[in-house]
Amino acid sequence: MASATTTYSTATVSLPRRFLNLIPGVLLLAAVGFAGKFTEQSINAYGKAHHLTLPNIEYVLWAIVFGLLLANIFGVPEVFRPGVATYEFWLKGGIVLLGVRFLLGDVAKLGGISLAAVVIELALSIAIMSALGKWFGLTPKLTSLLAIGSSICGVSAIIAAKGAIDADDEDASYAIAAILAIGAVSLFCFPLIGHALGLSDHAFGLWVGLAVDNTAEATAAGALYSDAAGRIAVLAKTARNATIGFVVLGYALYWARKAQAKAVANKAAFLWQKFPKFVLGFLAVSILATIGFFTKPQIGNIANLSRWAFLLTFAGVGLRTNVREMSKQGFRPLVVGTLGELSIAVITLGLVFGAGRMFGL
């Protein structure tokens, strides 16, 4: 991991050189992602040719598993790391492009339901995390980071909050490791639970978007269930991400009042700085699709571009998951995070059932 951190030290490297440094890793993402897609297609073709009913395992799972195996058996060599780190860029680009598959009315309806559920989830998860943190003797700021990470959007929220509440580097590191470990497990567990409960695509997508912390994992878990569930998961998660600024601001004001963080001089500027800008891109593309700016084949092309971007993301999710490093991190933050996440999963499932009854999801 220490070597991974040095990879990011690119301040003295020229721009063209930095761009070239990305190429090997991006090619690795493409190779792993394509291997996943090829495996799915090959198994399906084999089943058809031999008249066998084989389980349809989505390319998403293959891409993640291949990435996980590569990273944890052989390790990701230094030369690939800058490019692998771009998986988040592909994720955000993919979300913007996915806007083409949503009419603004759907965005308003599902986004509104998600936001209402996020507010309830937020209040409950912060209360649960705070109680668990106290019970397990975690530092108050580590508890704050875990609460922010689990209620809003995982690593991005923790990073955004770390500076705002003047948290220790070690606390941020523990919180990130705990959220990543839980996210990796959630990715595989949620689809199994969803199938066991017989959730509809809409209900499952909404549940995953509300309960799985990292956007990449939420997108992957949704896509593992079905294409429609993947789209709804992205929409619900995007609505959740949009609240990041408000929550971080709330925590910043709380810790500033306790004289343990810098005061926030300009709240509007703070909110804008923390706001995930790709949400605006997603809305812009959705508006264009709604007003009929694109023809049907063009919508298909843009949606497929989004799929390719997600393919690279899913490969990155596997490649950046280092099981050994995660196991080295603190035990107690992981326990608190896991208990908190379990509670949040149950609460959000209840919210999804409630929303299903009210809005017929």
Add this chain to the structure above:
Amino acid sequence: MANETGQHTAEKAAKLGISLDWLAVIVAIVLVILVKLDLLPKVGW
């Protein structure tokens, strides 16, 4: 170790994160324009 990792990851990702959002939006919008103008070949899946 955890300390060092957290510091580097959080700081660098925070710095990258701000520009990354806009970069993703710009690249996606450019692709959308190229598709709209039929300047991209058909994208299959």
